[in-house]
Amino acid sequence: MSTIKYDYIIxxxxxxxxxxxxxxxxxxxxxxxxxxxxxxxxxxKNDRTWSFWEKGKGNWDDIISKSWDKGLVKANGEYIPLHLxxxxxxxxxxxxxxxxxxxxxxxxxxxxxxxxxxKIMQADEGAVVFTDQQNYKADLVFxxxxxxxxxxKDDNYLNIAQHFKGWIIxxxxxxxDDSTFTMMDFDLKDGESTSFTYILPFSPTKALVExxxxxxxxxxxxxxxxxxxxxxxxxxxxxxxxxxxxEKGIIPMTNFPFExxxxxxxxxxxxxxxxxxxxxxxxxxxxxRKSQNIIKFLKSKQEFYKDSTPVKYKHYDKIFLEVLTxxxxxxxxxxxxxxxxxxxxxxxxxxxxxxxxQEDLKIxxxxxxxxxxxxxxxxLKSGFNT
Numbered sequence: 001m002s003t004i005k006y007d008y009i010i011x012x013x014x015x016x017x018x019x020x021x022x023x024x025x026x027x028x029x030x031x032x033x034x035x036x037x038x039x040x041x042x043x044x045k046n047d048r049t050w051s052f053w054e055k056g057k058g059n060w061d062d063i064i065s066k067s068w069d070k071g072l073v074k075a076n077g078e079y080i081p082l083h084l085x086x087x088x089x090x091x092x093x094x095x096x097x098x099x100x101x102x103x104x105x106x107x108x109x110x111x112x113x114x115x116x117x118x119k120i121m122q123a124d125e126g127a128v129v130f131t132d133q134q135n136y137k138a139d140l141v142f143x144x145x146x147x148x149x150x151x152x153k154d155d156n157y158l159n160i161a162q163h164f165k166g167w168i169i170x171x172x173x174x175x176x177d178d179s180t181f182t183m184m185d186f187d188l189k190d191g192e193s194t195s196f197t198y199i200l201p202f203s204p205t206k207a208l209v210e211x212x213x214x215x216x217x218x219x220x221x222x223x224x225x226x227x228x229x230x231x232x233x234x235x236x237x238x239x240x241x242x243x244x245x246x247e248k249g250i251i252p253m254t255n256f257p258f259e260x261x262x263x264x265x266x267x268x269x270x271x272x273x274x275x276x277x278x279x280x281x282x283x284x285x286x287x288x289r290k291s292q293n294i295i296k297f298l299k300s301k302q303e304f305y306k307d308s309t310p311v312k313y314k315h316y317d318k319i320f321l322e323v324l325t326x327x328x329x330x331x332x333x334x335x336x337x338x339x340x341x342x343x344x345x346x347x348x349x350x351x352x353x354x355x356x357x358q359e360d361l362k363i364x365x366x367x368x369x370x371x372x373x374x375x376x377x378x379x380l381k382s383g384f385n386t
Contacts, residue, residue, distance in 0.1 A: 003128065003135040006036040011117050011129065012144030013039035015050060015094075016270030018101045019287040020142060020294060022059075025105050029299055035109060036136060038129065040116040043102075046095035048247050049166070049208060050284040051200065053087045053348050059288070063096045066178075066202050071344070074185040075336035082183065082344045089181055091200050091208075092284070117145065120266055127265040142294070144270040147261050150252070152216070157256045158321035159216060162281035165224030165248040166198070166210030169232065172240040176201035183339075186332045188231050190223070194324060194331025197231050206244075209236075214281070215328055218250060251281045255318050259307040267294065267305050274307060278317035280351050313353045316360065334367065341366035 008024075010017045021037055024030045049065075061067075067090040071082035102112065115131035120141055127141040152159045182199035189195045194214040201207040211227040213219065233239050251271070258274035269275065275290050276283040297305045323330060338347065342363050349355040350363055 001135055003137050005034075006111075006136060006138045007033040007140075009036045009038065009127075009129050009136055009138040009141045010144075010269075011038050011120065011141060012270065013037050013041075013043050013098070013101070013112070014144060014270060015097070015284050016144050016273070016275060016287045016291070017142065018097065019284075020269060020291040021105055021110060022101060023288075023291045023295055025110065027295060029295070030109070033109065035111070036138070037105075037110060037112045038115055038117055038131060038136075039112075040114065042114055043098040044095070046093050046245060046247075048094045048249060049091055049200070050094065050097070051089065051091040052282065052285045053084070053089050054285065055086050055088075058090065060090070060092055060097070060100075063100050064090045064092050065096070066091055066200070068179065068181045070180045071183050072180055073183050073335065073339040074187055075332050075339070076186075078336070078340075080336075080339045082339070084344060087345065087348055120145075122263055122265050125265075127263075139265065140298075141266045142269045143266055144268075144272050146252075146272045147258070147268075150254075150256055150258070152218075152252065152254075154256070157254055158318065158325050159256070160214055160253040160321055160324050161216070161218055162212065162214055162251040162253055163218045163249070164198075164210050164212040165221065165228065165246070166208050167228055167243045168206070168208050168245040168247075169241045169243055171205045171236075171238050173238070174204035175236050175238050176204050176207045178203050178207075184335055185231075185235070186335075187235060188227060189332070190219070190227065192329035194328050194334075195227075196332075197227075197235070208247075210247075214253065214324055214331055216325060221248070224248070251276055251283070253278050253281050253321065253324075255314070255321060262305055262307075264304060269294070274309075277351060278314075279320035282351065285352070310353060312357075312360070316350075316364075319364075337367045338363065 010021055017037060024035060067088040069084045069088055071089055073080040115133045118130045118132060120127055120129050120143055126137050126139050129136045129141055152161055178201040184196040186196045188197060196212055198210040198212050199207055209228060209232060211224050255278060258268055258272055261268050275286045277286060293308050346359050349359060
């Protein structure tokens with residue numbers, strides 16, 4: 001079988017792969033480059049919803065489903081309003097993002113093929129991608145496949161799964177305040193686990209209602225269904241609704257060293273590259289930022305790509321993971337204190353890894369919890385080196 005040559009190959013047409021491709025498409029540096037995108041799926045369905053916050057106008061405003069400038073958290077029986085001010089919370093349907101990429105990425109510079117990648121191997125002066133139909137070679141391959149060695153059950157690392165199932169429902173009568181999204185509602189929980197309901201209201205009669213866990217163990221699919229039905233019936237107080245779409249997922253929140261799997265000619269991206277924020281599970285804006293980091297790396301002509309996450313944030317993430325792994329029952333109290341005692345703007349900067357040390361210290365101390373403060377002091381004494 002012959003091998004077809006490209007300058008770059010992107011394996012996986014998800015948030016990471018397409019963010020990278022779209023960033024390349026508007027950068028003159030890649031004007032004369034050939035770029036192949038490979039994915040086993042056609043990408044013509046809405047298989048997930050991405051949400052993120054940002055200030056002002058963003059790159060995806062023309063295709064987002066809705067944005068909000070108000071939110072709320074309900075924990076310990078208390079409503080905590082979130083006034084976003086300069087920020088907006090935006091949601092984007094994956095189907096719209098896929099369609100935008102297909103229409104925007106210029107041909108013949110970009111080639112998109114629906115093929116199953118079987119393996120990727122480093123070779124002299126590049127890497128070879130083997131699919132179920134063809135072999136391809138490139139100077140650099142951007143690989144979104146999670147390493148086979150990663151497992152949620154690996155005790156060598158801290159592992160929490162953000163696992164969820166959501167329904168987009170339409171009700172017969174108005175039920176939702178579509179001016180306000182619900183970040184977390186802990187009124188309905190699965191025992192002592194960190195579990196909550198997340199709501200994105202698109203209109204007074206239509207919303208994504210999602211039951212979510214931050215926990216070391218996943219549950220049977222019927223469990224999500226039971227809690228969704230219960231929440232809609234008892235908390236939204238309606239049984240007269242139809243389910244328009246369903247989405248589900250498992251997002252790793254971990255300190256597993258994904259970046260160690262980068263090679264000279266193979267760079268891991270997305271979840272496989274550690275682009276998911278370990279303490280929150282958010283990733284879409286990280287994909288946008290990390291894609292720009294990769295482009296800077298390519299222009300620099302350096303030999304090896306290295307993760308640019310500031311060390312202190314890796315330690316903060318580790319503290320969160322330690323608490324949620326060892327004391328998962330503490331989740332509601334943890335998030336109550338975080339949102340109750342800090343402005344949402346400070347929290348967003350913290351999660352975006354753009355906060356000052358003073359803001360970091362304020363958030364940690366406002367949690368007022370022995371596990372967090374002990375963890376912070378321990379990491380501080382180490383000089384954030386362990």
